[in-house]
Amino acid sequence: MKIAIDAMGGDCGLTATIPATLAVLEAYPDITKVHLFGHETAINKALDSAERILANPLLRQRLQIRHAESQVNMADKPAKVLRERGESSMFLALRALAADEVDACVSSGNTGALIGLARHCCGTFEDVRTVAICAQLPNLNHPSYLLDVGANVDCTASQLHQFARMGCGLVSSLYPLDQRLGQKPKVRALSIGVESGKGNQAVTDAVALCADDASMDFAGLIEANQLLMDDCDVVVCDGFTGNIALKACEGTADYIRSYAQQALSENPRQSSGVEGPSERLLQAMQTARFNGAVLLGLRRTVIKSHGASDAIAFQAAIEKAIILEQGELTQKMMKQLS
Amino acid sequence: MKIAIDAMGGDCGLTATIPATLAVLEAYPDITKVHLFGHETAINKALDSAERILANPLLRQRLQIRHAESQVNMADKPAKVLRERGESSMFLALRALAADEVDACVSSGNTGALIGLARHCCGTFEDVRTVAICAQLPNLNHPSYLLDVGANVDCTASQLHQFARMGCGLVSSLYPLDQRLGQKPKVRALSIGVESGKGNQAVTDAVALCADDASMDFAGLIEANQLLMDDCDVVVCDGFTGNIALKACEGTADYIRSYAQQALSENPRQSSGVEGPSERLLQAMQTARFNGAVLLGLRRTVIKSHGASDAIAFQAAIEKAIILEQGELTQKMMKQLS
Numbered sequence: 001m002k003i004a005i006d007a008m009g010g011d012c013g014l015t016a017t018i019p020a021t022l023a024v025l026e027a028y029p030d031i032t033k034v035h036l037f038g039h040e041t042a043i044n045k046a047l048d049s050a051e052r053i054l055a056n057p058l059l060r061q062r063l064q065i066r067h068a069e070s071q072v073n074m075a076d077k078p079a080k081v082l083r084e085r086g087e088s089s090m091f092l093a094l095r096a097l098a099a100d101e102v103d104a105c106v107s108s109g110n111t112g113a114l115i116g117l118a119r120h121c122c123g124t125f126e127d128v129r130t131v132a133i134c135a136q137l138p139n140l141n142h143p144s145y146l147l148d149v150g151a152n153v154d155c156t157a158s159q160l161h162q163f164a165r166m167g168c169g170l171v172s173s174l175y176p177l178d179q180r181l182g183q184k185p186k187v188r189a190l191s192i193g194v195e196s197g198k199g200n201q202a203v204t205d206a207v208a209l210c211a212d213d214a215s216m217d218f219a220g221l222i223e224a225n226q227l228l229m230d231d232c233d234v235v236v237c238d239g240f241t242g243n244i245a246l247k248a249c250e251g252t253a254d255y256i257r258s259y260a261q262q263a264l265s266e267n268p269r270q271s272s273g274v275e276g277p278s279e280r281l282l283q284a285m286q287t288a289r290f291n292g293a294v295l296l297g298l299r300r301t302v303i304k305s306h307g308a309s310d311a312i313a314f315q316a317a318i319e320k321a322i323i324l325e326q327g328e329l330t331q332k333m334m335k336q337l338s
Numbered sequence: 339m340k341i342a343i344d345a346m347g348g349d350c351g352l353t354a355t356i357p358a359t360l361a362v363l364e365a366y367p368d369i370t371k372v373h374l375f376g377h378e379t380a381i382n383k384a385l386d387s388a389e390r391i392l393a394n395p396l397l398r399q400r401l402q403i404r405h406a407e408s409q410v411n412m413a414d415k416p417a418k419v420l421r422e423r424g425e426s427s428m429f430l431a432l433r434a435l436a437a438d439e440v441d442a443c444v445s446s447g448n449t450g451a452l453i454g455l456a457r458h459c460c461g462t463f464e465d466v467r468t469v470a471i472c473a474q475l476p477n478l479n480h481p482s483y484l485l486d487v488g489a490n491v492d493c494t495a496s497q498l499h500q501f502a503r504m505g506c507g508l509v510s511s512l513y514p515l516d517q518r519l520g521q522k523p524k525v526r527a528l529s530i531g532v533e534s535g536k537g538n539q540a541v542t543d544a545v546a547l548c549a550d551d552a553s554m555d556f557a558g559l560i561e562a563n564q565l566l567m568d569d570c571d572v573v574v575c576d577g578f579t580g581n582i583a584l585k586a587c588e589g590t591a592d593y594i595r596s597y598a599q600q601a602l603s604e605n606p607r608q609s610s611g612v613e614g615p616s617e618r619l620l621q622a623m624q625t626a627r628f629n630g631a632v633l634l635g636l637r638r639t640v641i642k643s644h645g646a647s648d649a650i651a652f653q654a655a656i657e658k659a660i661i662l663e664q665g666e667l668t669q670k671m672m673k674q675l676s
C-alpha cells in the first residue's frame with residue numbers, strides 16, 4: 001500500500017507529519033511507500049534530524065519526497081485555492097491520488113480547500129451531490145460515526161439520507177458483514193427529541209427516507225446527550241449541527257481533562273506512581289486517538305486530520321487511512337451507493 | 339416573595355418538588371409563601387411524611403395547597419394542552435402568576451406546554467415574537483447563558499438579535515451593572531468557525547445586527563468547543579443548535595462522570611476517606627446545580643426545571659427563580675427590550 005502525505009499541512013506542519021509518518025512505517029511493514037509532498041529541502045532537513053531515521057536509516061528507502069513549491073494556508077479561502085491551485089503540497093498529493101500513484105491521501109490542512117481540491121481531482125460517486133466529513137465519536141463503548149460535521153451547512157432530507165448510506169458504506173468497510181453476524185449498520189438521525197416529528201423539516205423527512213431504506217437498520221432519532229452512550233453505528237445530521245455537537249463533546253472533555261490535570265497536580269501523592277482514576281480517565285479521553293475524519297462521497301480515500309494535530313494525532317489519521325484501504329472503503333462505498 | 343410550584347410536573351413529581359420546596363423554605367426566610375399546585379390529597383400525604391415537616395411543623399404555615407384536578411403529562415402535545423387547558427396544576431400555577439398572586443413560577447413539566455401556557459397566561463413583551471429558553475452553561479470559570487436551547491427550531495437573524503438582547507437583560511438582573519464596573523454584557527454567536535462569514539445566513543446577518551447594538555459588547559463568533567471555557571456572558575443560537583450543544587456538553591460530562599465513578603469503585607483505597615481528584619471532579623460536575631432554565635420574553639418570571647429533576651435539581655430551579663426575582667428580571671428585561 002502507498003500513502004500520500006501533505007507534509008506541510010496543519011498548524012504543526014513537518015513537526016507533526018514527519019515523526020508520524022516514520023512511526024507508521026515502523027509499525028506497518030506492508031506500507032511499501034509513503035510519498036511526502038512538500039518543500040524538499042525542509043523535508044530532508046526534518047528527516048536528517050529525525051530520531052527514527054538515525055536509529056533505522058533503512059526507513060528512508062520507503063519514503064519518496066515530492067517537491068511542492070507552495071502550500072495551502074489555513075486562512076486561504078477555498079474558492080481562491082481551487083481557482084488558482086498552483087503547485088501546493090495538498091494539490092499535488094491529491095493529483096497523485098487521482099492518478100493512482102498512491103492508494104490514499106492524508107492532510108491536516110485547510111478543510112474547505114481539501115474538500116474542493118479532492119472533489120476536483122478525484123471526483124465523487126455518481127449521484128453524490130456533496131462530500132461529507134465523517135468523524136468517529138469519542139464513544140468508548142461502541143465506535144460510532146457522525147456525519148456531516150462541517151462540509152454542508154444546510155442540508156435537504158435527501159442529502160441526510162445519502163449521508164446515512166455513505167456512513168453505512170464506511171462501517172461496512174471497517175467491520176465486514178460477516179464479523180457483524182449479518183447485521184446491517186444501525187443508523188440514527190440527530191435531533192432535539194426522540195419522539196417522531198421532533199426537529200426541523202429536513203430531519204423529519206430524512207427519517208421517512210431512512211426508515212424505507214432496506215440497506216440499513218434505521219433506529220430513529222437520537223438526542224445529543226446520548227451520542228457517547230448509544231450503540232448505533234452511524235448518526236446523521238447537517239454539517240452545522242454535526243460540527244456543533246462534535247466540538248461541544250470535545251470541548252467538554254478538554255475542559256474536564258484540564259480540571260483533572262489541575263486536581264492531579266495538587267495531589268502529588270496520587271500522581272507519584274499510583275495509577276488513580278484521574279490518570280486513567282486522562283488516558284481514556286486522549287482525543288488524539290480518534291483523529292482522522294473521512295471525506296465521504298469521493299471516489300478515493302482522503303483523510304482529514306485535525307488542523308491542530310500533533311505527531312500522535314497525525315499518526316492516528318494515517319492509520320485510519322490504512323484501515324479503510326484494507327477494508328476496501330471505495331469499493332464498499334460504490335456498492336452501498338449504487 | 340411568593341412562588342408558585344407546579345408540584346405534579348416532571349418525571350419525579352411530588353418526590354422531587356415537595357422536598358425541594360421545604361428545603362427552600364428553610365433556607366430563605368423571606369419567602370413568605372409557596373403555593374403548591376397539584377392534587378390536594380397527594381400533596382398533603384407527601385407533606386405528612388416529609389422529614390423537614392416532622393422536624394419543623396411551622397414550615398407548613400408558609401405553604402398554600404391549591405388543588406388541581408389534572409396535570410399536564412410529559413407526552414401531551416403542547417397544541418392540545420393549550421387548546422383544552424383544563425384545570426391542570428401547570429395552568430393554574432401560571433394563571434396565579436398572571437393574576438399577581440405570586441412573583442414567579444417553577445415547573446419541571448412538559449416544555450412545549452409550559453411555554454404555550456405561559457405565553458397565553460402572562461403574555462410577552464412588546465415586539466417579542468418568540469419566547470426563548472435560556473440555560474446556564476456548566477462553565478465553572480465564568481457563568482454564561484446560552485439561548486435559545488429548544489423553543490425555536492428555525493430562527494431569523496432578527497430573532498437571534500432579540501435573543502442577544504434578552505440574554506443581556508437576564509445578565510443585568512443577575513449582576514447589577516455597578517458590580518460589573520460598568521461593563522456591558524459580553525455576547526457571542528455560536529457557529530462552526532470564528533472567522534467572519536462562518537456559519538449559515540441567519541448567523542451572519544445576526545452578527546451584523548448585534549455588532550451595531552450599543553446595549554451589548556458583541557465579541558463575534560464562538561465555536562462549540564469553547565463554550566465551557568470562554569468568558570462571555572451570553573451565547574446566542576437557534577433552538578435546534580442550542581439544544582444540541584447543551585445536550586452534547588451534558589452527555590459528555592455524564593459519560594465521563596460514570597467512567598470516573600467506575601474507576602473510583604475499582605480503587606477503594608482512594609475512595610475511603612482520601613478526597614481524590616475524581617471525587618472533586620464529580621462534585622464540580624454535579625450538573626444539578628446548573629438546573630433551572632429561564633423562559634425569556636415573558637412578562638413574568640417562569641423557570642423550567644429539567645424534566646428528570648430530582649429534589650436537589652428542583653431546589654436549584656426554585657433558587658434560580660428567587661435570585662431572578664430579587665434581581666428584578668422583568669423590570670430589567672423591559673428596560674433592555676424597550
